[in-house]
Amino acid sequence: MTWRSGSYTGWGRALVADGPMARPERLSALHKVAGQAPAIGNRRSYADACLNDDGSVIDMTRLDRIIDFDPNAGTVTVEAGVTLGDLTTLLAPRGWMPAVLPGTGHATVGGAIAMDVHGKNHVSVGSFGQQVRSLTVLRNGQSEVETAGSDEFRASVGGLGQTGIITQATLSLAPCPGTGVRVRERRMDSFDEHIAQLEASTSPFVVGWIDATATGDATGRGIMEEAELVDRTPPPDKKAKSVPFDAPHAALSGPVVRAFNAAYLRRVPAMGRTRIRSIDDFFFPLDRIANWNRLYGKRGFHQFQCVVPTAEADALKDMLEFIGTSGLASPLVVLKKLGEGRGGMMSFPMEGYTLAVDFPARAKAADVIKRLNQMTADVGGRVYLAKDAFLEPDQVASMYPDHAAWAKIAAKSDPEGALMTALVRRLKLREVA
Amino acid sequence: MQQTWLILGATSSMARAFIRKLAHQGDGIILAGRDTDDMAATARDARVRGARLAEVMRFDARDADTFAPLIDRMAREEGTLNAAVFVGSMPPQSDLDAAPDGIDGVIRDSFTGPSHVLHLLAAELEQRGSGTIVGVGSVAGDRGRVGNYVYGAAKAGFHTYLSGLRNRLTRAGGHVVTVKPGFVDTAMTWDVEGMFLVAPPEKVADDILRAVEKRKNIIYTPGFWRLIMTIIRLVPEPIFKKLSI
Secondary structure, three states, X not given: OOEEEEEEEOOOEOOEEEEEEEOOOOHHHHHHHOOOOOEEOOOOOOOOOOOOOOXXXXXXXXXXXXXXXXXXXXXXXXXXXXEHHHHHHHHHHHOEEEOOOOOOOOOEHHHHHXXXXXXOOHHHHOOHHHHEEEEEEEEOOEXXXXXXOOHHHHHHXXXXXXXXXXXXXXXXXXXXXXXXXXXEEEXXXXXXXXXXHHHHOOOOEEEEEEOOOOXXXXXXXXXXXXXXXXXXXXXXXXXXXXXXXXXXXXXXXXXXXXXXXXXXHHOOOOOOEEEEEEHHHHHOHHHHEEXXXXXXXXXXXXXXXXXEEHHHHHHXXXXXXXXXXXXXXXXXXXXXXXXXXXXXXXXXXXXXXXXXXXXXXXXXXXXXXXXHHHHHHHOOOEEOOOOOOOOOHHHHHHHOOOXXXXXXXXXXXXXXXXXXXXXXXXXXXXXXX | OOXXXXXXXXXXXXXXXXXXXXXXXXXXXXXXXXXXXXXHHHHHHHHHOOOOEEEEEEOOOOOHHHHXXXXXXXXXXXXXXXXXXXXXXXXXXXXHHHOOOHHHHHHHHHHHHHHHHHHHHHHHHHHHOOOEEEEEOOHHHOOOXXXXXXXXHHHHHHHHHXXXXXXXXXXXXXXXXXXXXXXXXXXXXXXXXXXXXXXXXHHHHHHHHHHHHOOOOEEEEOOOHHHHHHXXXXXXXXXXXXXXX
């Protein structure tokens, strides 16, 4: 009853792995399989970070209990399989919420730590890993507690599951005055305006949406959202919808995306607007549509996400020009400012601007993304390993300066390499140059 | 009125989903099962989620000494006492074919063990004139099939027991819900080939809670299994005996 064979994918569905998967429902069942395979969460990373086509994986989603909540100190201790959405739903009415939320509430705490995810408030609070006080990591048959600040901890946070299986974590929470978010939306007419406004904003939560079909002077146009938590009751959320089957190829073709983007842009009046939205609606907008990844059809999609240093913001403009002329743009393009906060050695964030773009998985997408990867490398930027499918091993070494130190700790934690994933093998992350 | 639930087999994922819903309502919960470490984590989760009480007690369907303490503990709670049975074991039929001694264990886990506990609790419910018992059976108990007829026989026995208990408790103001799940996405079915229409445990828990509120007698969950099992039951035996479904 332990292993099930079959194929599975990450959120992008473009890469597929075949192999046995275990899904322990109790700690004792986890102990029986630990050490044989890497742990995975809800598979919300896009490509092969959660795949192991040469071996097996351990799905942690059934170990999802809240062990302790201290409403005075604002801390919570949870099993790694708890989703951030579940945690937010439970805690927000009691005045607390996870201090960092990525774009989906389906991500597990274990996955959020292993990828050291960030949110729309990275500039002010840093990454998810920086909110973690301690971790319990299962390695070599032993549960070990790692506390914030230690080298082992910094290797586990953002550590792609390579230092052991994260079974529990204690998180510092952020106060949450109510269940509402006041969101101010404004149209941005150009890339330069977008960057200038991101730079000028003092709101705790800031995110830019970009119409990537625009070219020329309009390159980089879009909508900037600035938000703060408020003690206001939001209007009730609309009923969640679902994409019941794989959409046909044409659903996200060039003309459709152009039309959608134009309409999306116009829904915000020229003067801008301010609305009260629910926490879920603001932080997890796409979770309202279950299985939205099916919109890209059965071939799936890739996401490219990079960060470039502040001084190199123009590189993103070049990328947007290039994407705009590629004819491959999707409606999902996000621009954010990042601070310098990062919780681990292999964490993605660095001070600068981050751009995330979805591409339907067609032959041409690989070339486009490889070109974007190179443009990122050329300006001293970094590509996000939770999204990547096309980096080259030598590019990683220059993008992640602490890689060698991390690889040494990973080698000590997992000498047999039993925790390696498809991503780790593809990018030779466990090899120390 | 204050509600307290005894959960037999509290480590099962269906039980865990049900416990979360009870916790959300603020009910008291006694978690009973063998893996006390695991149940301790579930009990803490239940408390954070709002349970008035969440305590762990050892219960082993094959160890009758563990039965009476459960009833004693429940009797100390005021208000309405309820119970939900999620225990059962389903070893592969081939294991039982090789070692028929295992049959007794399956019957004990899935039928006689929990029935013994319910029998002890029934007297308390009659005295208080209220309380609901949820017995989780299985669609496998509706007709014997070559693939799992020992488990099916145990569940069929349990169904019949629950039917009689319902007859008894109804007179005293109590109620019994028989739950027949189809395929549920749990550790029990994780590696079983040919599973279809697999329901998440949360769906089953929702259905059970609704059945308790509406005082349903027998439910299939998800509901379409009632239709499937009606058809399966209607197949004449001369034909059924040649099928492998």
